[in-house]
Amino acid sequence: MKDINIVIEICGSAGEGTISAGEILSRFMSSQGFEIMSFDSYPAEIRGFGKCVAHTRISANPIYSPGKLSDVLIALNDKHSISQLFALKENGILIYDSQPARPHKEDESVVGWAKPGMISYGIPLNMLAHKAAGNARGMNMVALGALAALFHVDKLAFTDSIKARYSKKKQIVIDSNVNSFLEGYDWAKKNIKKIDHHSLKGISLGRAKEKLIINGNQLVAQAALDANLSFYAGYPITPATKIMEILSKELPKHGGTLLQTEDEISAIGAVIGAGFGGKRAMTATSGPGFALMTEFTGLSVMAEVPAVIINSQRGGPSTGIPTKTEQSDFNSAVSGGTGDCPRIVLAPTDTKSCYEATVLALYLAEKYQTLVVLLLDFFLSNSIRNIDIPQKPSAEMLDANIAPDKEDLKDYQRYKITETGISPRAVPGTKGGMFFSTGLEHDEYGRPNYDDANHLKMTQKRYKKFNTVLLEAPAPEISVKDKETFDIGVISWGSSAGAAHEAAMTAQKEGINASSFSTMMVSPFPEKDLIEFADKCKKILIPELNFSGQFANFVTHILKRPVERLNFITGRPMASEDILQKMREM
Amino acid sequence: MMPDNDHYVIIGNGPAGNHAAATLRQKDKDAKITIISDECIPYYYKPKLTDFIADKIVKEDLLVNPLDSYEIKNIRVRCGQAVDRIDPDSKTLFLQHMEKIKYSKLIIASGSNARVLPSMSSYADHLKFVTSYADVMEVKDEIQKAKDFFIFGGDLVGFKFLRMLSSMDNNVSILIYPDAFWPYHLTAGMMAQIIENLSKLNADIIVDDDILSIDEQNGSYRLTTQKGIEKTVDMVFSFNGLIPNIEFAKGSGIDIDHGILVDEYLKTNVSSIYACGSCAQIYNRTIKSYSTSIGWPNAVAQGEAAALNLLGDHKVIESVSKKYFDLEGVKIKTSWWEDIDKDSDA
Numbered sequence: 001m002k003d004i005n006i007v008i009e010i011c012g013s014a015g016e017g018t019i020s021a022g023e024i025l026s027r028f029m030s031s032q033g034f035e036i037m038s039f040d041s042y043p044a045e046i047r048g049f050g051k052c053v054a055h056t057r058i059s060a061n062p063i064y065s066p067g068k069l070s071d072v073l074i075a076l077n078d079k080h081s082i083s084q085l086f087a088l089k090e091n092g093i094l095i096y097d098s099q100p101a102r103p104h105k106e107d108e109s110v111v112g113w114a115k116p117g118m119i120s121y122g123i124p125l126n127m128l129a130h131k132a133a134g135n136a137r138g139m140n141m142v143a144l145g146a147l148a149a150l151f152h153v154d155k156l157a158f159t160d161s162i163k164a165r166y167s168k169k170k171q172i173v174i175d176s177n178v179n180s181f182l183e184g185y186d187w188a189k190k191n192i193k194k195i196d197h198h199s200l201k202g203i204s205l206g207r208a209k210e211k212l213i214i215n216g217n218q219l220v221a222q223a224a225l226d227a228n229l230s231f232y233a234g235y236p237i238t239p240a241t242k243i244m245e246i247l248s249k250e251l252p253k254h255g256g257t258l259l260q261t262e263d264e265i266s267a268i269g270a271v272i273g274a275g276f277g278g279k280r281a282m283t284a285t286s287g288p289g290f291a292l293m294t295e296f297t298g299l300s301v302m303a304e305v306p307a308v309i310i311n312s313q314r315g316g317p318s319t320g321i322p323t324k325t326e327q328s329d330f331n332s333a334v335s336g337g338t339g340d341c342p343r344i345v346l347a348p349t350d351t352k353s354c355y356e357a358t359v360l361a362l363y364l365a366e367k368y369q370t371l372v373v374l375l376l377d378f379f380l381s382n383s384i385r386n387i388d389i390p391q392k393p394s395a396e397m398l399d400a401n402i403a404p405d406k407e408d409l410k411d412y413q414r415y416k417i418t419e420t421g422i423s424p425r426a427v428p429g430t431k432g433g434m435f436f437s438t439g440l441e442h443d444e445y446g447r448p449n450y451d452d453a454n455h456l457k458m459t460q461k462r463y464k465k466f467n468t469v470l471l472e473a474p475a476p477e478i479s480v481k482d483k484e485t486f487d488i489g490v491i492s493w494g495s496s497a498g499a500a501h502e503a504a505m506t507a508q509k510e511g512i513n514a515s516s517f518s519t520m521m522v523s524p525f526p527e528k529d530l531i532e533f534a535d536k537c538k539k540i541l542i543p544e545l546n547f548s549g550q551f552a553n554f555v556t557h558i559l560k561r562p563v564e565r566l567n568f569i570t571g572r573p574m575a576s577e578d579i580l581q582k583m584r585e586m
Numbered sequence: 587m588m589p590d591n592d593h594y595v596i597i598g599n600g601p602a603g604n605h606a607a608a609t610l611r612q613k614d615k616d617a618k619i620t621i622i623s624d625e626c627i628p629y630y631y632k633p634k635l636t637d638f639i640a641d642k643i644v645k646e647d648l649l650v651n652p653l654d655s656y657e658i659k660n661i662r663v664r665c666g667q668a669v670d671r672i673d674p675d676s677k678t679l680f681l682q683h684m685e686k687i688k689y690s691k692l693i694i695a696s697g698s699n700a701r702v703l704p705s706m707s708s709y710a711d712h713l714k715f716v717t718s719y720a721d722v723m724e725v726k727d728e729i730q731k732a733k734d735f736f737i738f739g740g741d742l743v744g745f746k747f748l749r750m751l752s753s754m755d756n757n758v759s760i761l762i763y764p765d766a767f768w769p770y771h772l773t774a775g776m777m778a779q780i781i782e783n784l785s786k787l788n789a790d791i792i793v794d795d796d797i798l799s800i801d802e803q804n805g806s807y808r809l810t811t812q813k814g815i816e817k818t819v820d821m822v823f824s825f826n827g828l829i830p831n832i833e834f835a836k837g838s839g840i841d842i843d844h845g846i847l848v849d850e851y852l853k854t855n856v857s858s859i860y861a862c863g864s865c866a867q868i869y870n871r872t873i874k875s876y877s878t879s880i881g882w883p884n885a886v887a888q889g890e891a892a893a894l895n896l897l898g899d900h901k902v903i904e905s906v907s908k909k910y911f912d913l914e915g916v917k918i919k920t921s922w923w924e925d926i927d928k929d930s931d932a
Contacts, residue, residue, distance in 0.1 A: 090653060096683070104685040111683055112664055116628040117653045120666035122683050195626055195723035 004034065004060040004203060007067035008147070010140070011053050011084040012076030014043060017140035020165065021074070022054020023384070025144060028161035029058045030213055030386035032153075032200075037063045037351075039383040039573065042323055051080035060203070064350070064498035066383065068575030071198065074143045076125070081110040090117045093150075093196050095143055098122025101136065119196050121150065121188070128183040138180025145184025150194055152201035155185045212387050216354040216380040220284070220310060221246035223358035223390070225254055228398050230279035233259040233270035238322040239381040240284040240312040264289035268296040268309065275306040276437065278401070278427030280362050282308035287316045287329050290373075294337045297371050299439045301341045301462065304415065304423070306365035310358075312376040315571055324571025325378035327494050328546035330554070333373045334523045342463050343371040345523035349477065349497035351385040356474070357520055359393045364472060367400035368465050369425055375522065377545070379573040380495045401425055409433055413444040417457065421464030466524045473521035476529045479504045480515035488583050489537030490516040491530070491563075493551050496543050496574040503579035512583055527558050534559050539586055541566060543579050592617040593688060594896065595679060597669055597834075598695030599623030600632075601882050602863030604650070605889035606693045606896075607661050613897050619661045620687070622679070624668035624696075624831075627719045628653065633882070635722050636743070636750045639729055648719070669696075672838040674856045693892050694835060694846055694854075694861040695885075698828030703739075703763075706824065709800045712807055713824040716747055725821065732820035733757060736809055738797060739766035744825025745784070752787040759790040759817050761797065766826045828880075830865040843867050845878055850902045852892040860896050862888035868903060 008025065012018035019040050026038045037057045043050025057067040073088045075081030075096040088094065096111050107113070111120045123146045129138035141162065148158050159178050166174045214222075221243050224232070232251055234244045244258070251258045261267040267283045274281035285293065290311045300307040313329045315321025333345050344364050348357040357374055365372040404412060404424035414435035416423045423444075426433025436446030441458060443449040479501045480486070488507070492500035497518035504516035517533045519526055534540055540559070542552040543566035552565045566582045568574065594610050596603045599621050607621050630648040637643045656663045668682040672692070679687045700717040702710050715721040735751050737744055738761040751758045762780070764772045772780070777793065784791055795811045800822060802808075809817045830845040840854050841847040846861035848854050849869050854861055863885040867876035879888075891901045 098683045100684055102684075104683070106685065106687050109681075109683055109685040111667055112685055114665065115653070116656055116663040116665050118665070119626045122666075193720045193724050195720050 004058065004200065005067075006059075006072070006198060007055065007057045007070040008072040008074070009053055009055050009070040009084065009087060010074040010076065010143070011051065011081040012140070013080055014050050014052050016052070016076045017137065018052040018054050018076055021076075021140035021144055022056055024161050024165045025054075025147075026056050026384055026386070027165060027213055028153075028158050029056070030211055031157065031161060032203075035059045035061065035063045036213075036386050037066050037383060039066050039379060041571075051077075051083070053084060063385075064502035065576045066379075066573050068577040072147065074147065075110045076139055076143060078104065078108060078110040082113050085110065085113055085115070088114075088118060090115060092118050093198070094118055094120040095146055095150075096120060096122055097125040097139070099124035099127045101126050121146065121192050123184060123188060123192075125184070128187055129180050132179040132183040133176035138176055138183075141177045141180035142184035142187075145181040145186075146188035146192070147184075148181070149185045149188035150192065150196070150198070152199045155182065158185075210389065212389055213384060214351070214387065215242075215382050215384045216348070216351045216376055217242040217312070217382065218246060219351060219354040219390075220358045220374075220376070221250065223355040223393075224282060224362065225250055225256075226390075227359045227362045227393050228280055229254075229282060229362065230256045231259070231271065231274035231281040232256070232283065233261050233267040233274070233281070234283045234285065235261055235264050235267050235289060237264075237286045237289045239314055239378040240286050240289075240310060240376075242381070243284040243310060264292040265295050268293040268300075268307065271307050271309075272296060272300050272303075272305050275300070275365070276303070276428070280366060281306070282310065282362065284310035284312065286312050286314050286322075287332075288319060290329060290332060290336075294332070297337050297343070298339060298341050300371040301337075301343060302339075302439050302441070303437050304369040304425070304462070305437075306369055306372075308361045308365050308372045308374065310361075310374045310376060312378060312381040314378050315569070321571055323378065325495070325573055326545050326569060326571070327375075327377055327496065328548075328550065328569075329375065330493070330522075330544075330546070330550040333375050334554070340459055340463075342466055343373060343523060344368065344466070344469055344521075345373045345375060346473075346520055347375040347494040347522045348380060348520055349492075349494060349518050351380060351383055352387045352390075353520060354380060355390040359397055360473070360520075363393075363397045363400045364469065367402065367472075368422060368469060370462075370465065375494060377495050383573070401427075403427075404430070404433060414446045415442060415444045415458065415461070417444060417461055420468060421461050421466075423461075469524055470521060470526055473519075473526075476517055476519040476521075476526055476533070477501070478515060478517050478533060480508060483513065483515070484536065486513050486515045486537045488512060488514040488539050488541055488586055489533060490514065490541045490543065490579060490583070491534070491555055492516065492518045492543055492574075493522060494544075496545060499574040499576040500543055500579055502576035503583060506576065506580055507583050510580075510584075514583060525554075525558065530555065530558060534561070539564060541579070541582060541586065543567075543574055543582070545569065545574055592690040594619050594691050594693070595687065595689040596621045596693045596695055597623075597679075598693075598697055598863065598865070599625060599629055599663065599665065600695065600697045600863060601629075601885040602695035602697070602889035602892070603693070604629045605886045606695060606862065606893040607889075608659070609890045609893035610897070611659050611661060613893070617690075620664060620689075621656075621661060622664045622667055622669060622681070622687075624666065625718060625720060626666035628656070628663055628665060630719060632718070633743075633746075635716055635719065636746045639716070639722055639726055639747075640750050640754065641730075669834040671834055672840070672859075674839055674859060677858065689858075691858045691896050692860070693889075693896060694832070694859065694865060695863040695889060695892070696831040696834075696865045698864045698880075699831045700824065701827045701829045702824065703826050706797065709797075712800050712802060712822055714821055715824060716743055717828065728821060734806075734817075734819040735759070735821050735823065736807070736817055736819040737761070737823045737825060739763050739824055739826035740780075741766050741825045741827050744823070745780075747823065747825065748784070748789060749787065752789055755788075757790075757819075758788075759792060759819070760784070761792040761795060761811065763826060828864060830878075832865050843876060845876075847876055851895045851900060852888060852903060853895060858896075860892040862892040862903075 039055045042052045069089045072093045125139040128142045271281040315324040348354045361372040409432035440448040490500040500516045504514045507514040540563040629650040670682045700715040740762040845867040
């Protein structure tokens with residue numbers, strides 16, 4: 001079977017159906033059994049006509065990263081697409097409107113800027129859309145039709161995906177979209193002399209078993225519902241808003257409560273309040289909101305109240321770049337806030353693991369009575385994958401609170417020093433379970449106590465709880481295990497892990513002896529595993545999406561040896577191609 | 587205010603167009619230079635297309651220049667963009683995708699397209715060509731799968747293609763036309779020599795006949811000749827010479843016969859517009875008429891001359907040293923109006 005691995009970008013202006021077209025393309029390719037990874041970028045401004053790009057990677061094999069350069073660029077808007085040509089491969093395909101509504105002035109047409117090795121197919125998108133539906137709205141579908149014809153795909157199967165996308169719309173909307181698609185398909189079939197090598201003809205992967213086409217935010221929301229989330233409080237912020245949007249509809253159906261607060265400080269306050277009351281509670285935000293929440297995070301740790309914060313990172317600092325991805329909140333997530341403030345930080349490494357990480361976050365917060373930060377980023381929040389339906393959490397994961405027994409309640413010490421550091425937690429209303437709860441340093445009963453010996457004892461207790469957390473987390477992922485030594489070891493976290501994994505595997509094929517290490521558990525960090533891996537590697541490379549190398553600094557502190565760094569703040573997800581190139585140079 | 591630099595535009599991305607562009611850049615470091623081509627591939631070796639079909643070479647081997655060479659020379663190449671019309675009054679090109687481009691001076695070097703015999707126009711949908719990269723990409727995979735071929739015509743590329751198919755153990759029939767090397771006409775003596783040389787190949791050679799009909803039947807083609815020969819094949823190829831690619835110039839006021847008419851300095855009747863290569867008919871003082879010269883070396887020489895003259899030189903074009911094509915052992919003059927039989931380098 002051919003090794004299908006294609007990246008397609010659709011570029012248009014907001015309102016031109018760019019994102020919808022990308023969604024339909026993903027849905028169709030998934031229905032044909034392909035792996036997909038798609039990612040949209042759009043303007044930060046709510047109003048206006050900014051640039052939108054729907055990026056989709058399609059493969060017959062597992063996908064770990066979105067692909068840096070595209071094989072196909074569909075230009076729905078010339079102005080925006082000119083600035084997107086940089087991401088089209090030197091021999092890539094450009095599909096553009098050959099008969100726009102208005103003539104172009106010199107240099108205003110995207111095809112005019114295509115590089116000499118690129119292949120351009122002019123399709124009268126605007127004209128055909130008008131022919132099909134009487135207006136230009138169907139240009140996106142005409143373009144998809146042309147793409148389907150060029151790639152020799154089953155047009156009827158494709159129209160099924162269009163119908164599914166618009167199934168809740170009126171019939172006229174479905175018909176006009178399908179007709180526009182067919183116009184583009186038939187026109188391209190008849191008029192285009194195909195000179196590229198791409199074809200899906202005869203590629204049979206069998207009908208895919210039922211898969212979820214879903215992004216990270218949707219998975220987080222689904223996982224939270226499946227993990228018995230009872231309370232959510234939040235304030236909308238890109239790129240985390242979608243989580244609240246979904247939960248606002250779904251949480252009440254599950255008997256839960258959602259509260260939109262006036263700001264992020266209130267949100268985390270409400271979450272801690274609900275956690276104190278014995279409810280599974282969480283909030284979701286981004287960097288600027290997380291900064292505000294820092295005011296309250298210490299209370300969760302000090303009062304040992306379960307709380308989960310999802311921080312979907314975006315370009316920072318401050319308001320920064322709301323619709324671009326970055327991994328620059330590592331430091332603030334792991335060590336932000338006041339005092340010695342241990343917390344659990346999880347960072348899913350791909351879309352699929354967003355589900356597992358969310359279930360784990362709610363479980364760990366409850367069991368360890370502490371703050372859990374779940375670090376997503378714009379890419380993980382928004383990238384869409386087709387995945388197997390996740391297994392629902394086990395009963396054990398749904399009820400993790402260590403409640404006081406009768407003996408404990410005889411003389412209840414909410415912050416009793418135990419072997420594990422975890423004290424039995426009584427929720428309000430527990431008979432005999434009354435206690436003081438405060439952000440002040442306190443003794444085992446919860447009474448304020450500023451004695452230096454007590455402060456040391458209670459600080460030790462709060463850290464001691466974390467000794468067993470690592471046993472609860474999935475083991476670190478190592479791409480190549482069956483060798484004693486490696487020339488290069490790539491250590492990564494979060495959304496960069498997929499690209500690092502792919503780069504290491506490609507490097508092996510190129511003859512570079514490399515492996516990769518990544519972990520969902522960022523704090524506490526699996527230092528022993530890290531050191532064991534690093535000891536096998538002659539050189540260490542740490543790629544991440546921030547300027548200062550926050551994770552590299554953290555790892556260097558553990559390994560006590562120099563590492564190579566690869567840092568980007570382009571706003572785009574990590575590309576395996578860039579990591580591989582760096583490995584070649586090392 | 588600084589005046590805008592000159593914008594030299596060249597229509598055509600073959601040897602004439604590319605050498606014109608390179609010469610212009612050599613002589614004028616500051617000018618804006620743009621090559622426009624309706625083909626979706628930069629300057630490539632057309633004679634190597636048969637090797638490409640046979641998978642002896644890959645696409646990259648077809649390219650004459652590295653892709654980054656244009657950027658290095660600051661020459662902009664617009665591939666896959668066809669010119670719709672020229673307005674000499676406003677010095678504007680109208681491209682088919684509705685973009686307007688202003689030029690200071692223009693060189694037309696748009697080459698030629700495959701000629702379809704008028705008698706075959708009703709069967710045009712059944713015919714395949716090997717004239718351009720796009721033609722080849724359309725048929726390459728099909729050729730690999732097909733076994734039975736019919737070729738009619740038989741120009742330079744056609745015979746090369748025949749040899750390639752024959753070497754791949756295919757069944758090939760060829761109907762040779764004397765005027766397939768249009769605009770040249772093969773004499774009876776030339777034809778006899780060609781047939782003798784081709785007879786060594788494993789091919790069915792048909793002469794002094796013509797096609798009566800071509801019918802498509804379940805993906806195959808059934809051909810009947812006027813003398814009653816019947817063949818059923820997978821693919822039918824036409825090799826009947828080339829015609830200048832100049833549709834876009836019609837109606838612009840530029841004098842046109844079967845090609846664009848230019849004087850011995852390659853200048854058209856319209857100010858600031860030159861033409862060269864196989865799309866041009868060049869006035870020749872020796873025969874006091876217009877003629878077309880073909881072939882790579884001629885195109886290169888004409889491209890350079892057109893560029894120099896556009897910049898103010900007065901270079902009269904002459905045929906270049908290689909004056910013959912070898913058509914299956916028969917010499918065909920590339921510039922037949924000249925008395926070159928006695929030339930030592932012939």
